[in-house]
Amino acid sequence: MEDKCKVIAVTNQKGGVGKTTTSVNLSDYLAKFKKKTLLIDLDPQASATCSLGINRRLIKHTIHDVLLGKVKMMDAVVNPQYASCDVVCSNLSLADLELEVADNPDKLFLLAEAVDSVRRYYDYIIFDCPPSLGVITLNALYAADSVLIPVQCQFLAMDGLTQLLNTIKVVQKKKKINGKKLEIEGVLLTMLEKNVKSCWQIVTEIKECFGKKVFNTIIVKNVKASEAPMYSKPVSVYAKSSIAAKGYRDLAKELIQNNGK
Numbered sequence: 001m002e003d004k005c006k007v008i009a010v011t012n013q014k015g016g017v018g019k020t021t022t023s024v025n026l027s028d029y030l031a032k033f034k035k036k037t038l039l040i041d042l043d044p045q046a047s048a049t050c051s052l053g054i055n056r057r058l059i060k061h062t063i064h065d066v067l068l069g070k071v072k073m074m075d076a077v078v079n080p081q082y083a084s085c086d087v088v089c090s091n092l093s094l095a096d097l098e099l100e101v102a103d104n105p106d107k108l109f110l111l112a113e114a115v116d117s118v119r120r121y122y123d124y125i126i127f128d129c130p131p132s133l134g135v136i137t138l139n140a141l142y143a144a145d146s147v148l149i150p151v152q153c154q155f156l157a158m159d160g161l162t163q164l165l166n167t168i169k170v171v172q173k174k175k176k177i178n179g180k181k182l183e184i185e186g187v188l189l190t191m192l193e194k195n196v197k198s199c200w201q202i203v204t205e206i207k208e209c210f211g212k213k214v215f216n217t218i219i220v221k222n223v224k225a226s227e228a229p230m231y232s233k234p235v236s237v238y239a240k241s242s243i244a245a246k247g248y249r250d251l252a253k254e255l256i257q258n259n260g261k
Contacts, residue, residue, distance in 0.1 A: 005119040006259055008185050009144035011129035011137055014160045017152045018190035020047040021225050022248070023128035024083070026148075028234035029252035031084035035123040038077065041090035042111075042140055043130040049089040052080040053232025056091040064094040067101075067110045067139070073118045082233040086122075098135045107135060112143035133167050141171045146185035151206055153192040153199040153218075158209070184210075186258070188251065190219040217251040219244070 010023045027039035040063055041048040046056050061076040066088065076088045101107040115125060127140045141147065147168060151157050172182045187210045193199045207214050225244035228235045235245045
């Protein structure tokens with residue numbers, strides 16, 4: 001594969017599946033592996049922004065400003081204290097975007113245009129998407145080259161995935177018209193409790209459904225991953241020897257390998 005920027009949307013409209021934890025720690029480890037990486041927080045709740053210790057009230061420019069055309073993407077990039085990746089932050093103002101762009105005929109392509117302007121500076125651009133399939137997530141899908149879907153190893157894991165996959169299919173068809181692609185980067189199994197039989201049943205179910213599209217790396221449930229944001233650090237810094245750190249390090253390696261980089 002040609003060595004160029006890969007734009008990946010981390011998405012699942014089901015909440016609590018590890019989207020933000022995955023986005024933050026994958027971006028951090030990709031950067032630690034010397035891949036120039038930009039994390040874009042697309043959630044109005046700004047969990048990724050807060051996880052990295054960036055004060056939402058002190059942010060000069062956010063992704064909301066970028067999408068409204070007030071500033072260029074590079075002008076919104078910040079460097080968190082502990083993570084190795086660059087970040088474009090979010091805050092609650094992003095929740096107003098759907099109403100603000102309602103009459104804009106290009107409302108689904110605002111992010112694609114902004115991202116295209118910075119592709120040449122990065123190896124990877126990662127979107128942390130909100131838990132919905134609204135205008136923001138659709139912008140992410142139209143801007144992305146691929147989709148990474150975190151799925152928790154718990155009961156009802158498949159719940160809502162059909163809707164997401166149908167939405168991806170619609171976007172794939174529309175992007176194909178313009179000579180572009182949207183691929184499934186992979187399904188990431190998260191929150192595995194190794195000693196719980198039902199969790200392994202979910203693993204089997206997901207692998208039967210998605211086959212080779214399931215990452216070999218499985219993220220095991222680990223308290224260090226949930227503690228790290230409280231200290232404004234990625235897990236690589238907060239608990240670099242933890243099972244959570246190993247999981248996200250392995251995921252970054254696997255993703256780089258899969259992309260021939």
